[in-house]
Amino acid sequence: MGSYLEPDNEKVKGLLEKAIARNEMIILTCNCRVDYKGRAVSELDFGDRVIMVKPDNTLIVHRPEGRNPVNWMSAGSSIKAEFYDELLELNVENINPREHMNILIKRVSSYSSHKMQDGSKLRVVGSEADMARMIYEKPSLLNCGFKPLSLEEQTKYGFIDVLGHNNKGELMIVECKRYKADLSAVTQLRRYVERVKKSKGINKIIGLIAAPSITKNAEAMLKDWGFNYVKIEPPMSFILDKSRQRRINTY
């Protein structure tokens, strides 16, 4: 545990090794260069960055912009620090997939490491699964006499968000999207419809996309395939947050 301003690189090497051994959260503001080889190959010349080493040995390198790290190594990596030529060098290794990262650090602006504890669980509402559950519980939203049958029905080719019948008793497959539905949403629906047609030997199945909006191209393709679209917003309140319904596994 500690926090240091402008520590020399040799001192940082020692601090790092101790903190890694103790599974502390380490944060390093520095000027560095990053080379990666594994699932791809990348190189990033010297610049100011923040390096974070997490207690689970995730390592991320952040630039001054953007939400995502510019380079990273996933949890469980092995991290070794070396000091030579006034430089601090980190070598980070992963097996499965086999990958390697080399970080060359010129100058550390600040270093800190802390023990961290976080047992809280993130609760989110407004997901696609929440939309499906909402439709399952309030099928009148679809305006077609929909009678739901199952939720997140598993098939070999993916799971169907909501399955049921319309007011004519025809089997109906509903694919939910929490944001604007696109071409791949249509092909996904199409895949389920074809799959169930085949496995059940049914000729006519109603395909429906439920989403707050849809792209022009997706709507055109939807019509080409005789499917429909209904405008539905994802639920945005914790009130509906019940435990997930069980699936009925028949497909």
Add this chain to the structure above:
Amino acid sequence: MGSYLEPDNEKVKGLLEKAIARNEMIILTCNCRVDYKGRAVSELDFGDRVIMVKPDNTLIVHRPEGRNPVNWMSAGSSIKAEFYDELLELNVENINPREHMNILIKRVSSYSSHKMQDGSKLRVVGSEADMARMIYEKPSLLNCGFKPLSLEEQTKYGFIDVLGHNNKGELMIVECKRYKADLSAVTQLRRYVERVKKSKGINKIIGLIAAPSITKNAEAMLKDWGFNYVKIEPPMSFILDKSRQRRINTY
């Protein structure tokens, strides 16, 4: 610019405001609670986290595990700090999409802020585009007398990685995947084939997936549709890193 161990919350409020005004990179190790409302709704009870405020006003909250932030606000957000009841409160706002984050901070373990400069560009090789370029430049890899015609050909329904003819002079569409090809790769290919068939009035078009591997289901669906698969690894060296070929826009 500065680094502080266990600063009191009132002091942090002042430091934060100055650092935000100066567009510095701010790092805060603290115990906090996070509530978000915008594209979804989320809540996260108190726990130890690292908060990073970037010069572009991206704000990310990191837990002790994982590569991704548990909560975030994208670049350009407005951040306001308040101090009351010994607590430090951050209110973060975004327009378009309209979203809000509230962070309640109990105790700050360490604070640092720094001016940062990073003009380097990340270079990556081994992407899908690199695979397509490799096939374009060395078509013999496909083992079918492939004669490439264009790269990343734009259509209304997405772009075709590589387009060309096989040794029988039949039009051929190649979809590359840098990792294992799955069902959606097949439906994507299928979409392009159907699109070009329609727009060109051609009856027979060869569809090919080039990837290091393919799932069983994807291979079955590929056969159902009369398409083919060829095992190709993405290039993993900078030697092939030429400037991108121009597209020929005829579809």
Add this chain to the structure above:
DNA sequence: GGGGAGAGATGCCGC
């Protein structure tokens, strides 16, 4: 800005 799709995607769940 909309639309389409890749990403070293990550992460989750089900089999």
Add this chain to the structure above:
DNA sequence: GCGGCATTTCTCCCC
């Protein structure tokens, strides 16, 4: 572990 898929996806590129 594989497979399918959502993500407050993010990010880039093209029209």
